[in-house]
Amino acid sequence: MRIAIDMDEVLANPIHKFIQLYHRDHQVPLDLIIAPGTEIFQNVPEEINGRWFEYINEKGFFRDLPVVDGAVEAVRQLQEKYEIYVVSAAMEFRNSLEDKMDWLTEYFPFIDWKHIVFCGEKIVNVDIMIDDRIKNFRDFKGRPLLFTSPHNLLLTEYERVDNWQQVLDKLM
Known part of the structure; x- marks a missing residue:
């Protein structure tokens, strides 16, 4: 089989890395709680919720994920x-x-x-x-x-x- x-x-x-990057760039706390049924970008301030797309498209984003x-x-x-x-x-x-x-x-x-x-x-x-x-x-x-x-x-x-x-x- x-x-x-x-x-x-x-x-x-990748969620762990998103949280680290948001914290580094925008001081979103590392203990961000993601509401059930939502994506991580829906749980950060609206003015930065598009950053996830930039992060995920950067060379190297996927290389060091836990x-x-x-x-x-x-x-x-x-x-x-x-x-x-x-x-x-x-x-x-x-x-x-x-x-x-x-x-x-x-x-x-x-x-x-x-x-x-x-x-x-x-x-x-x-x-x-x-x-x-x-x-x-x-x-x-x-x-x-x-x-x-x-x-x-x-x-x-x-x-x-x-x-x-x-x-x-x-x-x-």
Whole structure:
């Protein structure tokens, strides 16, 4: 069986970096609370809420994102039972391609480059997809697992996993 795993907000934590950058540039406090069902930019002052788009398009933004707790160990364990693919809609952010590949090489060196898919729409033929964005489940025929993130906290129509231990509990 094959599993597609998203990068941002599933393996890597861009929210942490957004908060750091907003704080650095605009003194938005690091303890910013993101309201359930909203995106980070909706939780900062209106006059700077467009900065996220500038940040995410900068070369280097994706290179030093923190790894989501437990992700490396969990993916390594899943790889013992499943064929793992990292699938990222990286084409949306042109400068992210090299950053994401370097990041994956550093933190997930055990995933072969042939199992990394940078795409636009996630039209992949896998059995299970782990993602934080429900738009990626449209037309997906397998088992979707919604990885919890602030923007999807109000959604109830998908099987949810809050962390990598819950993924392991469901799939191992």
